[in-house]
Amino acid sequence: MPITKRVYLTFPANLIREPLVCRMYDELKVEFNLRTASVTEEIGIIGLELSGEADRVEKAIDFFRERGVRVEPIALDVIAG
Numbered sequence: 001m002p003i004t005k006r007v008y009l010t011f012p013a014n015l016i017r018e019p020l021v022c023r024m025y026d027e028l029k030v031e032f033n034l035r036t037a038s039v040t041e042e043i044g045i046i047g048l049e050l051s052g053e054a055d056r057v058e059k060a061i062d063f064f065r066e067r068g069v070r071v072e073p074i075a076l077d078v079i080a081g
Contacts, residue, residue: 004051006035007061010070011044020067021048028052030060047074 011020016039021032029052036047050057064071 001054002052003054003057004049005057005061006047006049006074008072008074009044009046009048009064010072011039011046012068013042015068016041016044018067020064020069021046024060024063028056028060028063030056032060 009021011018021034024030025032031051033049033051034046035049038045050060052060061071
């Protein structure tokens with residue numbers, strides 16, 4: 001059954017220039033909707049919606065964590081705007 005999860009991804013400085021969201025899609029085919037982003041030379045924070053079958057969405061979250069990205073649920077699954 002398809003689900004949508006909203007998460008914040010926090011990228012450390014060494015991963016900011018890596019196209020990890022695109023790589024996740026290429027590998028897992030989990031749809032994403034970029035809702036907000038703030039990137040500096042020191043840190044990158046992205047608000048992302050991940051949509052697809054529940055097991056695939058969890059694999060997408062694991063994909064980011066395994067690569068050193070902090071993944072946090074957005075409270076109440078709500079993104080402003």
